[in-house]
Each structure stands twice: as structure tokens, then as C-alpha cells.
Amino acid sequence: MSDDDAAANAELDEATIRLATEIFNSARNGESEKLRGWLAQGLPPNMRNDKGDSLLMLASYHGHLEATRLLLEQGADPEMYNDNGHHPLSGAAFKGDFAMAELLISHGASVNARSPDDKTALMFAAMFDNAEVVDFLLAQDADPHATDSRGMTASELASALGATQTPAMLDAV
Structure with a gap:
């Protein structure tokens, strides 16, 4: 050359x-x-x-x-x-972006997809007290009883981080 x-x-x-x-x-x-x-x-x-x-x-x-x-x-x-090991729906759940979560699910995002530590979008939404997204994900058949790699549910993770709304929402399911 x-x-x-x-x-x-x-x-x-x-x-x-x-x-x-x-x-x-x-x-x-x-x-x-x-x-x-x-x-x-x-x-x-x-x-x-x-x-x-x-x-x-x-x-x-x-x-x-x-x-x-x-x-x-x-x-x-x-x-x-x-x-x-993160995917778009987890990011939307973490940020509490209801419209984005809805768009992603409507285009095939799996509501129960997991990160490397087995966290789901529902767990991210719950931990950061994003009640609207938690409600939406539950309506899309997100599993409220799923556990992460430490054996914690979305409700337990939310409580551990001091969320004020989402633990009660999840405990009622």
C-alpha cells in the first residue's frame, strides 16, 4: 500500500x-x-x-x-x-417513562425480560417508585412474584430502597 x-x-x-x-x-x-x-x-x-x-x-x-x-x-x-445486560424496557421502567414502556411493549418487548442479576422491568419501576409504570407492567402480566439473583421480589426491592407507593401496590397483587 x-x-x-x-x-x-x-x-x-x-x-x-x-x-x-x-x-x-x-x-x-x-x-x-x-x-x-x-x-x-x-x-x-x-x-x-x-x-x-x-x-x-x-x-x-x-x-x-x-x-x-x-x-x-x-x-x-x-x-x-x-x-x-440492560434492555430498553428496563431503562424506561427505571426512568418512570410510561409512554416509552407502552411503546416498547406494543412493539414486542418482553415484560418479564431479566437483567444479568435477574431484575425485571417491574423491579426497576418498583425500586424507583414509578407507580404508573408498575401499574402498567402488572396489567401487561409482569410477574410480581419473580425474584432477583438475591431472592428479592419487586416489593422487597422497592421497600429496601424506601419507595413509598409501589410496595403496597405490589403486596396487593
Whole structure:
């Protein structure tokens, strides 16, 4: 390879890295129109970064419904876990984002999916006292009796973290 070819490859690599960074930032920032354009040009909807975060994970975690809907409609997998073993529904539950949880479930996210420590979305919602999301997940057949890797239920985890609403909701089920 000539020096000119090596320089062109290095330039291409830098340009590719800049583009990838722009794409992931667009997902994180909810820039739907940019994502729509790239998807129309063949961008894989399940593209992941170096931490395993998919475009969908970034858009949904940051509360961008339109970008999340676009990615789901273009085939993004709502069950794709990142390298830490988290998936989009867990992020929505943790943040108390009812609309996002509803969108993800309506596009196939499993209500009882588990993280590496066996926590479910219901557990995340309960721990952070996100009552509206707990109520919704229960209505979607989330298992209130499931236990994490330490043997704790959603109600027990919520109580341990000082949640004020969700333990009673879960104990009533």
C-alpha cells in the first residue's frame, strides 16, 4: 500500500468514526429526521456502539418517543441487550417513562425480560417508585412474584430502597 493509500484509509477511518458518532448522538438526542435519512440509505436499525447500546436503547433511554417509534418501525429489536445486560424496557421502567414502556411493549418487548442479576422491568419501576409504570407492567402480566439473583421480589426491592407507593401496590397483587 502506498503512503497515499494509507493516508486515504486513515482519513476514511476518521470520517467513519465521525459519522458513527453523529449517528449515535442523533439517537441519543432524538433527531428523528436524521435517523430517517440514514435508515433510508441502509443504516442497520440495530447498529450498536462500543458499549453494546443500540440506537433504540439510546433513543428510548433518553425519552425520545418519535425516534424510538421510527427505529422500531424500521425493525430495531426491542429485546436487544447492551453489554451491561440492560434492555430498553428496563431503562424506561427505571426512568418512570410510561409512554416509552407502552411503546416498547406494543412493539414486542418482553415484560418479564431479566437483567444479568435477574431484575425485571417491574423491579426497576418498583425500586424507583414509578407507580404508573408498575401499574402498567402488572396489567401487561409482569410477574410480581419473580425474584432477583438475591431472592428479592419487586416489593422487597422497592421497600429496601424506601419507595413509598409501589410496595403496597405490589403486596396487593
